[in-house]
Amino acid sequence: MSRQQLIEQIKVKRSFLCVGLDTDITKIPEFLKQYPDPVFEFNKRIIDATKDLCISYKPNAAFYESRGVKGLQSLVDTYNYIPKDILSIIDAKRGDIGNTSDMYARAFFDEAETGMGFDAITVTPYMGNDSVTPYLKYNGKWIILLALTSSVGSKDFQYLETPDGHLFETVIKKANTWAGADRLMFVVGATKSTEFTNIRKYAPDNFLLVPGVGAQGGSLADVCQYGITKDCGLIVNASRSIIYASNGEDFAEAAREEAKKLQQQMEMELEKAGII
Numbered sequence: 107m108s109r110q111q112l113i114e115q116i117k118v119k120r121s122f123l124c125v126g127l128d129t130d131i132t133k134i135p136e137f138l139k140q141y142p143d144p145v146f147e148f149n150k151r152i153i154d155a156t157k158d159l160c161i162s163y164k165p166n167a168a169f170y171e172s173r174g175v176k177g178l179q180s181l182v183d184t185y186n187y188i189p190k191d192i193l194s195i196i197d198a199k200r201g202d203i204g205n206t207s208d209m210y211a212r213a214f215f216d217e218a219e220t221g222m223g224f225d226a227i228t229v230t231p232y233m234g235n236d237s238v239t240p241y242l243k244y245n246g247k248w249i250i251l252l253a254l255t256s257s258v259g260s261k262d263f264q265y266l267e268t269p270d271g272h273l274f275e276t277v278i279k280k281a282n283t284w285a286g287a288d289r290l291m292f293v294v295g296a297t298k299s300t301e302f303t304n305i306r307k308y309a310p311d312n313f314l315l316v317p318g319v320g321a322q323g324g325s326l327a328d329v330c331q332y333g334i335t336k337d338c339g340l341i342v343n344a345s346r347s348i349i350y351a352s353n354g355e356d357f358a359e360a361a362r363e364e365a366k367k368l369q370q371q372m373e374m375e376l377e378k379a380g381i382i
Contacts, residue, residue, distance in 0.1 A: 122372055125164070126163075126164045128169050129165075145180040146179075146187075149187065152349055153188060156365045161192060162195055164197050182221040185222045186221070194224045194226070197228050203237050210240075214227050250315050252277075253274045253294055255293060257295070291313040292312055295324065296317065300328070303333075306332075316329055319368070326375070337381070338376065
């Protein structure tokens with residue numbers, strides 16, 4: 107999916123919502139256990155209920171890999187079920203160099219080989235250029251680099267002072283010499299909303315993937331106040347608050363209601379910014 111196609115999706119759906127498919131088999135409704143693949147059945151119903159309200163889906167690889175071969179099959183089936191006009195992100199947070207990164211990129215981008223051809227992947231940049239360039243070999247694919255996360259542990263390293271500012275600022279500045287805003291996004295946690303103004307100095311045109319709205323307590327209004335651009339420039343992720351809105355047979359309907367609430371807030375922010 108190109109940058110322009112992503113922007114058009116945002117305008118058409120009046121939304122910049124990403125639904126995180128962090129599907130834990132121990133948390134899904136019990137009645138789904140009767141299906142051959144309960145995880146895929148859960149994901150399928152969530153997608154059917156929310157696909158007109160969001161512009162992206164983001165499966166977290168760990169929730170699938172932890173279940174071995176069965177989990178990987180659930181991930182492949184989920185990838186294939188995501189509508190092709192919706193941005194598919196694999197939240198893998200890979201970070202290695204050379205041949206290893208080549209293999210990670212192949213795993214999630216080479217659809218002919220693995221059955222998965224996600225539009226984007228999250229990558230840890232701390233091993234430098236070598237850990238990012240293998241993903242850039244795949245034309246049209248997005249790389250989403252961790253910059254400033256919502257976690258408490260972000261203070262351990264991401265705020266360290268360097269000669270070029272905080273470490274997360276150095277990462278953003280350096281990474282933007284590797285690729286442009288049509289290939290590169292950054293992860294910035296919603297609980298760090300006051301940092302968005304500063305981040306926009308170094309990433310004025312890049313889309314930011316923003317986790318932390320919803321269950322983690324981040325404010326959508328604050329994120330938009332400090333981070334929205336003329337093209338929106340934001341993909342705001344919500345996972346648990348949507349997919350686990352109910353543990354009953356109405357889970358998909360409840361997920362839709364939660365997604366709709368966020369979409370309506372996003373519509374107001376897009377109107378306020380003059381994007382729609």
